[in-house]
Amino acid sequence: MAGASGSVPIVTIAGCVVVAIRDDLDDQDILTLQDELVEEVSRRSANGVVIDISSLEIVDTFAGRMLGAMAQMAGMMNARTIVVGMRPAVAMTLVDLGMTLEGVETALNADRAIEAIRAGQA
Amino acid sequence: MAKEVTTGSVLVEDFDRVLSGWLKVQASENVKRTDLVSAKESEKQSRDLLAALADVAPEAATADGFDLSDAQWAPVREALEEIAENRTERGVSAAEMGWFIASLKQPFFEILHEELGETSAELMREIWSATRIVDQVALYAIETLVQKREAIIERQRGEMTEVSAPVVKIWDRIVTVPLIGTLDSFRAQTVMENLLDAIVQWEAEIAIIDITGVSTVDTLVAQHLLKTASAVRLMGSECVICGISPKIAQTVVNLGVDLPNITTRVDLQSGLAYAFRRIGVAAGER
Structure with missing residues (x-):
């Protein structure tokens, strides 16, 4: 996916792939992001993935499912995925939709998530 | 005239x-x-x-x-x-x-x-x-x-709603909300909103819901608690439900309600002790 790079910046910090999702992503962008994310995990042989969704005001069922899928994919590559910064309104909507994202780990912010991933390795 | x-x-x-x-x-x-x-x-x-x-x-x-x-x-x-x-x-x-x-x-x-x-x-x-x-x-x-x-x-x-769900920060990274009386849908929603906002505000890792004062727990109340716990988890925090009295434990089990992945404790003291352990604060045994 060489041409699609840049739509969402993906950085690696201390062995963790960190991605901050913007609010204006459409479904195609999310699929692209998913591709790039697993590529990055494999290239860096990262052991953690942090997905920051603090700027998302709306999470629909598709985006919710994709978060779960990304966590599962990264997990198969031995990277622990943590979703961080979900807003209260988003959390309430997801729960109302019946999407509790059981398979996905969560944390308050990226800081805590990276801490948790590094602590898990030690 | x-x-x-x-x-x-x-x-x-x-x-x-x-x-x-x-x-x-x-x-x-x-x-x-x-x-x-x-x-x-x-x-x-x-x-x-x-x-x-x-x-x-x-x-x-x-x-x-x-x-x-x-x-x-x-x-x-x-x-x-x-x-x-x-x-x-x-x-x-x-x-x-x-x-x-x-x-x-x-x-x-x-x-x-x-x-x-x-x-x-x-x-x-x-x-x-x-x-x-x-x-x-x-x-x-x-x-x-x-x-x-x-x-x-x-x-x-309005005043009742305000006083009915006071979210308190009782320790660094721990918030708690004591529930009293009956928990209808409207109040459950208020409790959830207040709790989630408090989690953001104080960066709380543990949210304790104390239901000691809740008179009855039926399927609806259990469902509200479950929803709140799920939302808390999605925010990246952990939910602990305290004040499970023997009567409540019996009703919940007899009703066939499942509270999966939710930490429950018998009273606020043991809930707090659990929270302290989770965030790594040493609490001396009494």
Whole structure:
């Protein structure tokens, strides 16, 4: 996916792939992001993935499912995925939709998530 | 008769007679409620209202399109609102309020009958005119009373909601919300919103819900708790439900409700101890 790079910046910090999702992503962008994310995990042989969704005001069922899928994919590559910064309104909507994202780990912010991933390795 | 006698003119010319007649009827009809409103106050309210009517009625009452919501009736409406507010606070019922105003008809009719007794056509016309005014005023009074009462209920409901879900930060990274009474959908939603906002505000890692004071736990309440716990987890924090009494444990199991992946503790103390362990704070055993 060489041409699609840049739509969402993906950085690696201390062995963790960190991605901050913007609010204006459409479904195609999310699929692209998913591709790039697993590529990055494999290239860096990262052991953690942090997905920051603090700027998302709306999470629909598709985006919710994709978060779960990304966590599962990264997990198969031995990277622990943590979703961080979900807003209260988003959390309430997801729960109302019946999407509790059981398979996905969560944390308050990226800081805590990276801490948790590094602590898990030690 | 030299001058024309109308409802308006009676109000102005025989003001004191109307007032004293009205007060007398109030007493005899038992709408004075001297237990709630003092006689002096009643008299002042009646006088104010009549004065406002006397100011406006002579010109306005004779107009064909009688409308109490017109701008020129503003003083009457103000006087009524004041009375309604005063009486709402004292607990006067809507019927009493209506009859309180409607009893004004009696002195009116009496005077009109005296003045216009011989000419029945005019008498009928003025009786209609007086009835129209008094009834409109009475209806407005009832409506105002009901509105005031609804406003009070609304305010109290707001206050109840406010005090019913206080989220407290009891330690660094630990927030707790003690629940008391019954947990309906509306309150459950408020609790959830407050709790999630508090988690963001204080970056709490643990959210403790204390249900010691919740009287009954049925499937609905369990579902609310489950939803709240799920939302808390999605935010990246952990939910602990405390105050599971033996009775609640029995009901929950007998109802077949499953509380998966939720940490539950018997009381707030053990919940707090768990929270301390989770965030790595050493708590000395007592």
